[in-house]
Amino acid sequence: MNQQKALEKFFNLIIDYQNQIEDKNNKVSNYLTPKELKKAFDFSIKREGAKFNDLLSDIEEYLHHAVKTRSSNFFNQLFGGNNIPALMGDILTSITNTSMYTYEVAPLATIMELELVQKMCKKIGYKSGEGTFVTGGSNTNLMAMLCARNILHNTTKKSGIKRKFTAFTSEHCHYSIPKAANIIGIGEDNLIKIKTNKNGQLISKELDVAIYKSKQKGEIPFFISATAGTTKIGAIDPLEEISAIAKKHKLWFHIDGSWGGSILLSNKHKKLLKGSHLADSFSWNPHKLMNIPLICSVFLLKKQGILEKVVATPNADYLFHEHDFDEFDLGKYSIQCGKRADSLKLWMAWKFFGDQGYNERINRLFDMAKHATNIIVKHPKLELLKPTQTLNVNFRYIPKNKKDVCNFNLMVRNCLAKKGGSMVNYCSIDNNISIRFVLLNPDANIKGVNDFFNAFLSEAEMLDK
Numbered sequence: 001m002n003q004q005k006a007l008e009k010f011f012n013l014i015i016d017y018q019n020q021i022e023d024k025n026n027k028v029s030n031y032l033t034p035k036e037l038k039k040a041f042d043f044s045i046k047r048e049g050a051k052f053n054d055l056l057s058d059i060e061e062y063l064h065h066a067v068k069t070r071s072s073n074f075f076n077q078l079f080g081g082n083n084i085p086a087l088m089g090d091i092l093t094s095i096t097n098t099s100m101y102t103y104e105v106a107p108l109a110t111i112m113e114l115e116l117v118q119k120m121c122k123k124i125g126y127k128s129g130e131g132t133f134v135t136g137g138s139n140t141n142l143m144a145m146l147c148a149r150n151i152l153h154n155t156t157k158k159s160g161i162k163r164k165f166t167a168f169t170s171e172h173c174h175y176s177i178p179k180a181a182n183i184i185g186i187g188e189d190n191l192i193k194i195k196t197n198k199n200g201q202l203i204s205k206e207l208d209v210a211i212y213k214s215k216q217k218g219e220i221p222f223f224i225s226a227t228a229g230t231t232k233i234g235a236i237d238p239l240e241e242i243s244a245i246a247k248k249h250k251l252w253f254h255i256d257g258s259w260g261g262s263i264l265l266s267n268k269h270k271k272l273l274k275g276s277h278l279a280d281s282f283s284w285n286p287h288k289l290m291n292i293p294l295i296c297s298v299f300l301l302k303k304q305g306i307l308e309k310v311v312a313t314p315n316a317d318y319l320f321h322e323h324d325f326d327e328f329d330l331g332k333y334s335i336q337c338g339k340r341a342d343s344l345k346l347w348m349a350w351k352f353f354g355d356q357g358y359n360e361r362i363n364r365l366f367d368m369a370k371h372a373t374n375i376i377v378k379h380p381k382l383e384l385l386k387p388t389q390t391l392n393v394n395f396r397y398i399p400k401n402k403k404d405v406c407n408f409n410l411m412v413r414n415c416l417a418k419k420g421g422s423m424v425n426y427c428s429i430d431n432n433i434s435i436r437f438v439l440l441n442p443d444a445n446i447k448g449v450n451d452f453f454n455a456f457l458s459e460a461e462m463l464d465k
Helices: 003-022 034-040 052-065 084-096 107-124 137-152 176-183 204-216 239-249 261-265 306-311 343-378 402-419 446-463
Strands: 130-134 165-170 191-194 220-227 252-257 281-284 297-301 382-384 392-397 423-429 432-438
Touching: 003 052, 034 052, 084 343, 107 130, 107 261, 107 297, 107 343, 130 137, 130 306, 137 165, 137 176, 137 220, 137 252, 137 281, 137 297, 137 306, 165 176, 165 204, 176 191, 191 204, 204 220, 204 239, 220 239, 239 252, 252 261, 261 281, 261 343, 343 382, 343 392, 343 446, 392 402, 392 446, 402 423, 402 432, 402 446
Parallel strands: 165 191, 165 220, 220 252, 252 281
Antiparallel strands: 130 297, 281 297, 382 392, 392 432, 423 432
16 A cells, blocks of 8 residues: 555544544544553564554554543543544644744744734733744743743853742642742752632732742742642632732733633633733633644743743854844744644634634633533532632532541543543542533533533432432
8 A cells, every 4th residue: 555545544533533523423532541442553663664454453452442522522632623624733743744843944934923922912911922832832831931030130140049949829820830949950848838818819819929038038939839720629820919029019010811811812811810910921722712722822921021031041153144034043032842733723723713613612611611500519419619700610518427528529531531421520629529520622512511410410329329
């Protein structure tokens, strides 16, 4: 079989897989244990290589065992959903196989990235910001802390940290914030986590006190990270209050909007992120609420000229040459060298749906989160563990044996996952196991939400006999 014929058969398999996803009766996963999966699939790579027919068989088997994250019954993670325009862009990116470090090798993708950055900046409220696409939300937060360190203390880029720097964030921050503190050299112990209120929002007064205490110890406070959409409950910190504290103490103010940033596309709900324009930097993950295939993450800055100061390194004349358009060589503004053209898939999706399309999609998800919350509140055996603030709905089932509530809910969740009809995640809230039902799939609907809760309750009631 030649390459062309192999590609034709490959795309036919992809189309069949897509049709399976659209079949609402199809399972989200075909669960096997690791031991069973090793028996079911040939992972070996032999000396003599394989034929295209062998690879196509492996692809078919891979698709069979892959979790269908595009299914409308997938509520497990902060990504998922079907987005055909973005999928087309992702395929084009792989076929053209370019890198985004110079305009010369990626002319169209370069302009797309710059245009998208400006559009996203305007959605935040930045008048003339800048930004860069990076490899995940964790790296957007790393970039934020790096920019804060190198701009507020400009000797650190070359000389490193010689005194004790401190950073501040919510106790419910994403784990990438302490990871960033480790990577840039301030150390996880010097990231001070601030208490939150009953709704999971950072308490501003506690933040102010913590900064004063750090100064009194002779430390150098430099960075505050607020969260716009916590991973567990979707809480949004009081952005305007935090901005005022950052301004008073002359600290860098960053917003981790990796999860909630796309709420800015909703005319109805964007008020939840009021004060975003006050931040020095902002993380936004279109691969979450905009349903772009992984990975698509953007780091945005309020002021221009910062990225080059923070990350540019001399002695790369083999790559960056002097020419009329060298300001379009995006590699100079990135911590990466090889840089995938992730702008294409986002541009294609946004071009297709438009601002209004995304506005409607996100509003519809909020409506479904409200519907799910109402189901929980009205059912005598279900308990809402936290008020639904955005698109995370946290609940649990109360069994007859109330001493074993946590293990019981874990058992129900795991049974559902192994049966493969739907997939939902869980987390710990106030030392309780919470079923974390996340609404971000634009293909989900009221019937699908009802079907999930019917399946969950059926499993729970069967185990609770």
